Amino acid sequence: MNDSVLVLTLAGAVITGTPIALAALGALLGERSGVLNLGIEGIMLVGAVTALLGTQATGQPVIGLVIGALAGAVLASLHGFLSVTMRANQIVSGLALVIFGTGVAIFLGQPIEGQALVPGRRLGGTPIPLLADLPAIGRILFQQDLVVYGSWLLIVAAAFYLARTRTGLAVRAVGESPATADAAGIRVALIRYTHVAVGGALAGIGGAYITVRGAPWDQAATTGGRGWIAIALVVFASWRPIRALAGAYLFGIALRANFALQAADVRIVPPQFLTMLPYLLTIAVLIVLSATDARGRLGAPAALGRPYVRDER
Amino acid sequence: MTDPLATTSAPPALEAVTITKVFPGVVANDAVDLVLRRGEVHALLGENGAGKSTIASVLTGLYRPDGGELRRDGEPLTLRSPRDGLERGIGIVHQHFRLVPRFTVAENVALGDNRLPWRWRRSVVADAVQQLSERYRLPVDPDAVVGDLSVGEQQRVEIVKALYRGADVLLLDEPTAVLTPQEADALFDTVRAMAADDKAVVFISHKLREVMAVSDQVTVMRDGAVVGSLAAAETDPAQLAELMVGRQVDLSARRAARPAGHPVLTVERVDLDAVDGRGALRGIDLTVHAGEILGVAGVAGNGQRELAETVAGLRAPTRGRIHVHHRDVTGTGPAATRVAGLGYVPEDRLGTGLAPGLSVADNLRLTREQPLWLDRKGATESATATIRDFDVRTTGPGAAVSTMSGGNAQKVLLARELDTRDGAVTALVVASPTRGLDVGATEFVRELLDQRRSEGCGILLISEDLDEVRALSDRIVVLSEGRIVLERDAADVDVTELGLAMLGHGADAPGGAA
Amino acid sequence: MIRGWQLEPRPRPGPGVLLAVPVLSVLAALVVGAIFLSAIGLAPLAVYREILRVSYTTGYGIADTLVAAAALILTGLAAGVAFRFKLYNIGGEGQLYVGAIAAAGAALWLGEGVPAAVAVPLVIAAGAVGGAIWVVIPALARAYLRTSEIITSLLLNYVALALMQYLIFGADTPWRDPNSPTFPRGAPIPDAAVFPRWGTTRVHLGLLVAIVAAVVIAVVISRTRWGFQWRVFGDSPEAARYAGISSRQVIVVVLLISGALAGLAGAGEVAGRAGRLDPNGLVLNLGYNGIIVAALARYNPLAVIPVGVLVGGILNAGPALQSLPGQNVPVAISTTLTGAILIFALAGELFVRYRATRRPEAPAPGDEPVAVGATSDGGTP
Numbered sequence A: 001m002n003d004s005v006l007v008l009t010l011a012g013a014v015i016t017g018t019p020i021a022l023a024a025l026g027a028l029l030g031e032r033s034g035v036l037n038l039g040i041e042g043i044m045l046v047g048a049v050t051a052l053l054g055t056q057a058t059g060q061p062v063i064g065l066v067i068g069a070l071a072g073a074v075l076a077s078l079h080g081f082l083s084v085t086m087r088a089n090q091i092v093s094g095l096a097l098v099i100f101g102t103g104v105a106i107f108l109g110q111p112i113e114g115q116a117l118v119p120g121r122r123l124g125g126t127p128i129p130l131l132a133d134l135p136a137i138g139r140i141l142f143q144q145d146l147v148v149y150g151s152w153l154l155i156v157a158a159a160f161y162l163a164r165t166r167t168g169l170a171v172r173a174v175g176e177s178p179a180t181a182d183a184a185g186i187r188v189a190l191i192r193y194t195h196v197a198v199g200g201a202l203a204g205i206g207g208a209y210i211t212v213r214g215a216p217w218d219q220a221a222t223t224g225g226r227g228w229i230a231i232a233l234v235v236f237a238s239w240r241p242i243r244a245l246a247g248a249y250l251f252g253i254a255l256r257a258n259f260a261l262q263a264a265d266v267r268i269v270p271p272q273f274l275t276m277l278p279y280l281l282t283i284a285v286l287i288v289l290s291a292t293d294a295r296g297r298l299g300a301p302a303a304l305g306r307p308y309v310r311d312e313r
Numbered sequence B: 001m002t003d004p005l006a007t008t009s010a011p012p013a014l015e016a017v018t019i020t021k022v023f024p025g026v027v028a029n030d031a032v033d034l035v036l037r038r039g040e041v042h043a044l045l046g047e048n049g050a051g052k053s054t055i056a057s058v059l060t061g062l063y064r065p066d067g068g069e070l071r072r073d074g075e076p077l078t079l080r081s082p083r084d085g086l087e088r089g090i091g092i093v094h095q096h097f098r099l100v101p102r103f104t105v106a107e108n109v110a111l112g113d114n115r116l117p118w119r120w121r122r123s124v125v126a127d128a129v130q131q132l133s134e135r136y137r138l139p140v141d142p143d144a145v146v147g148d149l150s151v152g153e154q155q156r157v158e159i160v161k162a163l164y165r166g167a168d169v170l171l172l173d174e175p176t177a178v179l180t181p182q183e184a185d186a187l188f189d190t191v192r193a194m195a196a197d198d199k200a201v202v203f204i205s206h207k208l209r210e211v212m213a214v215s216d217q218v219t220v221m222r223d224g225a226v227v228g229s230l231a232a233a234e235t236d237p238a239q240l241a242e243l244m245v246g247r248q249v250d251l252s253a254r255r256a257a258r259p260a261g262h263p264v265l266t267v268e269r270v271d272l273d274a275v276d277g278r279g280a281l282r283g284i285d286l287t288v289h290a291g292e293i294l295g296v297a298g299v300a301g302n303g304q305r306e307l308a309e310t311v312a313g314l315r316a317p318t319r320g321r322i323h324v325h326h327r328d329v330t331g332t333g334p335a336a337t338r339v340a341g342l343g344y345v346p347e348d349r350l351g352t353g354l355a356p357g358l359s360v361a362d363n364l365r366l367t368r369e370q371p372l373w374l375d376r377k378g379a380t381e382s383a384t385a386t387i388r389d390f391d392v393r394t395t396g397p398g399a400a401v402s403t404m405s406g407g408n409a410q411k412v413l414l415a416r417e418l419d420t421r422d423g424a425v426t427a428l429v430v431a432s433p434t435r436g437l438d439v440g441a442t443e444f445v446r447e448l449l450d451q452r453r454s455e456g457c458g459i460l461l462i463s464e465d466l467d468e469v470r471a472l473s474d475r476i477v478v479l480s481e482g483r484i485v486l487e488r489d490a491a492d493v494d495v496t497e498l499g500l501a502m503l504g505h506g507a508d509a510p511g512g513a514a
Numbered sequence C: 001m002i003r004g005w006q007l008e009p010r011p012r013p014g015p016g017v018l019l020a021v022p023v024l025s026v027l028a029a030l031v032v033g034a035i036f037l038s039a040i041g042l043a044p045l046a047v048y049r050e051i052l053r054v055s056y057t058t059g060y061g062i063a064d065t066l067v068a069a070a071a072l073i074l075t076g077l078a079a080g081v082a083f084r085f086k087l088y089n090i091g092g093e094g095q096l097y098v099g100a101i102a103a104a105g106a107a108l109w110l111g112e113g114v115p116a117a118v119a120v121p122l123v124i125a126a127g128a129v130g131g132a133i134w135v136v137i138p139a140l141a142r143a144y145l146r147t148s149e150i151i152t153s154l155l156l157n158y159v160a161l162a163l164m165q166y167l168i169f170g171a172d173t174p175w176r177d178p179n180s181p182t183f184p185r186g187a188p189i190p191d192a193a194v195f196p197r198w199g200t201t202r203v204h205l206g207l208l209v210a211i212v213a214a215v216v217i218a219v220v221i222s223r224t225r226w227g228f229q230w231r232v233f234g235d236s237p238e239a240a241r242y243a244g245i246s247s248r249q250v251i252v253v254v255l256l257i258s259g260a261l262a263g264l265a266g267a268g269e270v271a272g273r274a275g276r277l278d279p280n281g282l283v284l285n286l287g288y289n290g291i292i293v294a295a296l297a298r299y300n301p302l303a304v305i306p307v308g309v310l311v312g313g314i315l316n317a318g319p320a321l322q323s324l325p326g327q328n329v330p331v332a333i334s335t336t337l338t339g340a341i342l343i344f345a346l347a348g349e350l351f352v353r354y355r356a357t358r359r360p361e362a363p364a365p366g367d368e369p370v371a372v373g374a375t376s377d378g379g380t381p
Helices: A003-034 A038-057 A062-086 A090-112 A137-141 A146-166 A166-176 A178-183 A188-212 A226-236 A241-263 A273-292 B053-057 B082-087 B105-110 B122-135 B151-164 B181-196 B208-214 B237-245 B304-311 B334-340 B360-364 B376-389 B407-417 B440-455 B466-474 B495-502 C015-039 C044-058 C059-083 C093-109 C114-131 C137-145 C148-170 C205-223 C225-235 C237-242 C249-272 C286-294 C302-324 C335-352
Strands: B013-023 B024-036 B041-046 B067-072 B075-077 B092-094 B169-173 B200-205 B218-222 B225-231 B265-271 B281-289 B293-296 B319-324 B342-345 B427-431 B458-463 B475-480 B484-487 C005-009 C354-358
Touching: A003 A062, A003 A137, A003 A188, A003 A226, A003 A241, A003 C354, A038 A062, A038 A090, A038 A226, A038 A273, A062 A090, A062 A188, A062 B092, A090 B440, A090 C335, A146 A166, A146 A188, A146 A241, A146 B067, A146 C059, A166 A178, A166 B105, A178 A188, A188 A226, A188 B067, A226 A241, A226 C093, A241 A273, A273 C059, A273 C137, A273 C148, B013 B053, B024 B053, B024 B067, B024 B225, B041 B053, B041 B181, B041 B208, B041 B237, B053 B169, B053 B200, B053 C114, B067 B440, B082 B092, B092 B151, B092 B495, B092 C249, B105 B122, B105 B151, B105 C005, B151 B169, B151 B181, B181 B200, B181 B495, B200 B208, B200 C205, B208 B225, B208 B237, B218 B237, B225 B237, B225 C286, B237 B334, B265 B304, B281 B304, B281 B458, B293 B466, B293 B484, B293 C302, B304 B342, B304 B427, B304 B458, B319 B376, B342 B407, B360 B376, B360 B427, B376 B407, B376 C249, B407 B440, B440 B458, B458 B466, B475 B495, B475 C302, B484 B495, B484 C286, C015 C044, C044 C059, C044 C302, C059 C093, C059 C249, C059 C302, C093 C114, C093 C148, C093 C249, C093 C286, C114 C249, C137 C148, C137 C249, C205 C249, C205 C302, C205 C354, C225 C237, C225 C249, C237 C249, C249 C286, C286 C302, C286 C335
Parallel strands: B041 B200, B041 B218, B092 B169, B169 B200, B293 B458, B293 B475, B342 B427, B427 B458
Antiparallel strands: B013 B024, B013 B067, B067 B075, B218 B225, B265 B281, B265 B319, B475 B484, C005 C354
């Protein structure tokens, strides 16, 4: 079967959407516990550059991914420290993380600016037997790599975790009403720290995946605002993991369609306007969503963004 | 301290021995002794600010005492957190419920229960809830979303939650404050059922009637210390009152000295459509006359907030008219309504009535028309005068309201909204004005309202605390599900009738009040 | 929380702690930067000495620092005036771009022959309007639909960047220099529209505009009815509603002012610094760094001025160090430093709002009960 442009675009959309999905899942985990992490973009940048350096040094893309995850977790823990322990304004703290992360990423990436992994060291595809041979669907979904499959597992696991497990219940309680959770004996700070850190690791993998798949390091273009789209996506997805995955693929399609049109040499619209599309689309969806939501919170965790201080008086 | 039940052989379920707890500037508990026995309802009686809630927090592990110790069944007990308390079978139902509104009852009950398997099953918890609910006469639906429940139902969820976690010492902090008399009676049945099941129940209250009705043993606190511990059968309300207050306090009912005058606030056939299916008002008719207080009683969440905000101009009614001093203010907004002569003291002081981060001076002019260039000198001078006149305890006009005590913040709010110096305010809407205040501040607030009444103000008093409504009002109406279902003269009101009306079994036809 | 200590809210932070937090934050950030520099084999002290030299001690350096500061004060005000009232406009970067586009457009449209007394004010106004326009959608969506302004304003940064790239690289637009067809760049604006400079230095009118704007904003906030309403809204939107203040009006007005201030910075970049719309020259991320300036100044408009000069120097040092022979200091040392300063300042904010006091230690199990005050050493176990 000959792969049409559509099939190839959709397969590419999965690859483009995967970092967004991972980052969105990371943001979602923190937000479900009540911590808004606007630093995702900075974390992804650091993940991307450390993974590239790590893979170059070891020749193992998997090690690159692990390094990206660790770097993300460390950076996110910094945000956890500021917002949980130091009760800082989470919005400003997240922005500080973006700026600091960008600085660190450019700093570390200076020697490799513009470089990409040589093809032999990139993360390659792992077709799933039988499923990969399905017409169209096989090419789109089952000739992908381990990170793509892993992201599906993680998303489903996270949805199950939040909805059905005892710890998931505790996480949701901490995000909705930390005082209630505290009174029920749940360690609010511990839950927030772990979920922000794990969320940071996921965003780090998201960034790492971009370079490990072979994209060159360029601080302005490697992530290109996908961390911010991920944060918006959490809102679109009403804080539900599986919806976030679906949304990430939609954005993957929007970004890929852009490339496809540019590649097809469509000259009616200048490429810069195509570049704007995903961002404008995100803004439009956000606005439409809030227009249809009477309460204006779109189902956000009630304590999102608020530091918890046990009432000692 | 003598222990009247010292002859009993079994050690008490929980005992506080010379517990001391200090907060910056305040000794909240001063060497408090408390003996809680199984099968006994132990009332903890005292005014707001007497230290009841503090000792409750120490007993349940929220606060760590600065001195003294706890004993559980005779053994020393150290609690590091509420979780420790729960694990040792000590539960509490707070005045402000600790429930996640978006969770179902079962989820709220399961929260924090480590005995459940990691992959917990809702049905297991729901069955347990069902059993407890039947055993202790606490009707709750495990699958209901807590945010949709009434206050009384939420309280039952809280009790079920504590029992489910295996509490055999259960503290109830001011449990009747938001209940109707009938709901309170049902709660007393539950309390007795728990005691009969050999649990130690602590009933924290400042209401003598309830304490006498439900308890076996009464410990009275004042100014952070225990001033007496007596068997309920061997004491009487007069003795308890004297112990509790330590001085003469006049919190008795106040009525208008003169007959009411002309109407100052009229609400005619007002409807308000619901937002999110909540808070609708239907056919509200009210008239407040000069020199009277019209009390609005009702269970929380039956439209009180919406009524107050509609009258004050914060919400535009869907239908109907509102007049302040013969001026039609319907839909003109809060500023115009205020100019027409209506003051509004909202229930939520810090955050609505006051901007907590702003200074006293700024807060005192919050609802005044401001010139383009602020008169900073004038504001400071006027604030200094108000601080003096109302005896507000603060470091000065520049101090942020958030640094002040609740009573002093309420004084700032009242000083602004009840300011009749320029003769502008002729009508007032006042919501739960004494909630959370200590006895001195409560007395001050009631005196102030009484004074304004005698000066010819017409006051609409909205409160979920029936005692407060009865203590101040000349006439009482009951608000239930957004309708006025009963109207009575305060002098000849029947509590049972009021309670039934609050529960929606009103005697009058809707809109029957005038 | 460390055992044995508790936090007590401070009624009013004293000047000591207000000054100590930023100073210690800068010092701590320098330590972090030193670690990074050492890691790549550079001598931190030498680098810092260079930063001091290139940004703060030579006349040329100070002038460059002030040029950057002019823009940073304005973007700092843009972030500060919004953040102070809990309106999180993080689209300063995009608003600056569009302000620059509008300013360049106005200057080019006016052309030669218009007197400077007309052209310069018009260019300034165009910059402000351009910046304000770029925040209209986030402002209206927030005011009328309660759409969070954070993400909408941020995403518009990417749109503005693409728009600017289109105007210079995408097609033959009036913004593009027709005399440089192979290396696309912005068309030079007419001399009359160029901001006057101070003597022979590169310090331009933008610095004066920035200082005047800071004073005006400070006065409006503390002395006028509008500022009063903003303060009430920022402290408690519920209290504002109760007081009859229109939240929608506050949201729209504050955000438009915020956007206009960022747009003014863009006008300064075009008419003061570059003399043309210059996408490649906007490497200092002035919009994002304005957030750092605002946060370090604790959203106080007057404090934004010195903080803008400080941060301007650090940011300027990056490219300046790049051009030093033989040193190869990564340009990103500046961003890393400013980011770290902000992180430490945020952590220090806790000590501005609270005071750490020793709490009497609870007795360990089995200990004799202790009287109040007569505690053991109270140290951490």
